Amino acid sequence: MKKTFSLFVATLVCTTAIAQKQEKQLGVTFDLSYHSKWLSKGVEAYGQKGALFKTIDLDFYDTGFGVKVTHRNATSSGYVDSQRFDYRPYYKAMLFEGRPYLTNFNISAGYEHYPGLARNRSNTTWEWIFAFSWPDLFPDGPVPTYIAHYEYAAGSNYVKQSGADMPSGWVHRFILGYDVGVEPLPQPLHLSSELAYTDGLGGAEHDWSYATFGLSSKFKIDEKTSFIPGLYQQISIGDTVSTRKDITYCILTMRHVF
Numbered sequence: 001m002k003k004t005f006s007l008f009v010a011t012l013v014c015t016t017a018i019a020q021k022q023e024k025q026l027g028v029t030f031d032l033s034y035h036s037k038w039l040s041k042g043v044e045a046y047g048q049k050g051a052l053f054k055t056i057d058l059d060f061y062d063t064g065f066g067v068k069v070t071h072r073n074a075t076s077s078g079y080v081d082s083q084r085f086d087y088r089p090y091y092k093a094m095l096f097e098g099r100p101y102l103t104n105f106n107i108s109a110g111y112e113h114y115p116g117l118a119r120n121r122s123n124t125t126w127e128w129i130f131a132f133s134w135p136d137l138f139p140d141g142p143v144p145t146y147i148a149h150y151e152y153a154a155g156s157n158y159v160k161q162s163g164a165d166m167p168s169g170w171v172h173r174f175i176l177g178y179d180v181g182v183e184p185l186p187q188p189l190h191l192s193s194e195l196a197y198t199d200g201l202g203g204a205e206h207d208w209s210y211a212t213f214g215l216s217s218k219f220k221i222d223e224k225t226s227f228i229p230g231l232y233q234q235i236s237i238g239d240t241v242s243t244r245k246d247i248t249y250c251i252l253t254m255r256h257v258f
Contacts, residue, residue, distance in 0.1 A: 027059030027066075028258040037249040038072070039234055041149060041171045042196055042210040042241035046082065050075035064093045068108075080116065087111045088129075099136075106131040111154065123160045127151040145175040151201055169200030171209075187218045198240050209240040216251075228253040 031053065037044055038051035045051070055070040068090065073083040090108035108129050114122040133145040152168035153159075160166055173196045179188035191214070198209035216230030234247040 025061050029057040030256045031055040033253040035251050046074040046079050064091050066090055085113045102136045104133045120158045124154045124158055125151050126154050142176040142178040147173040171201050172197040190216045205240050207240050208237045211235045224257045226255045
């Protein structure tokens with residue numbers, strides 16, 4: 001665990017030095033996020049335990065191309081072997097600029113690796129994410145977003161930590177976001193609602209699986225550092241991905257842009 005985190009810190013230091021040398025042409029953002037519970041597409045990945053995410057986001061010179069590296073671990077014992085690195089190159093851009101149906105999109109492919117375990121027996125996967133949003137579709141109204149996840153085993157004969165097979169599949173997420181100005185907060189409150197359809201991922205049934213409602217905001221600490229707290233409520237639909245009906249959790253994020 002210490003060796004893994006040291007490697008992550010070394011990567012952060014190196015990328016920061018590169019950004020400074022390039023006169024900030026290379027965008028570097030570091031996020032440190034605490035999750036009171038980690039809900040991974042509706043699944044409580046660490047049970048009742050919290051999670052800590054450390055993410056470096058490299059934006060390659062405003063080309064739309066970039067890569068994110070994330071280390072995830074539980075905040076208490078029992079999940080040491082479930083710590084994970086995600087390596088996610090992406091491309092993001094905009095279509096139909098100046099039109100009411102202006103579309104922001106982000107397409108990425110993530111390699112999910114558990115460094116403490118054999119790759120063929122540790123739920124090592126590839127996950128594609130296709131994200132689209134339409135910020136001008138409803139002027140002064142909610143912003144709709146659609147995110148599709150497709151995940152599959154990273155190699156032949158790769159299995160879960162339990163030894164069970166890893167069925168490939170999709171999750172489709174339909175999201176509405178809306179910003180509300182509230183005095184005396186310096187930034188608006190962001191209200192969000194999400195409805196998800198799990199389409200076979202992990203062997204789950206093909207059915208609507210959960211709804212999530214959220215409330216978050218952003219507080220600037222200085223020009224480069226922000227604190228982003230969020231409170232969320234997941235309501236499970238049946239027992240497709242979770243046997244618990246209601247799950248309340250928070251996400252607290254410190255973000256620094258180099």
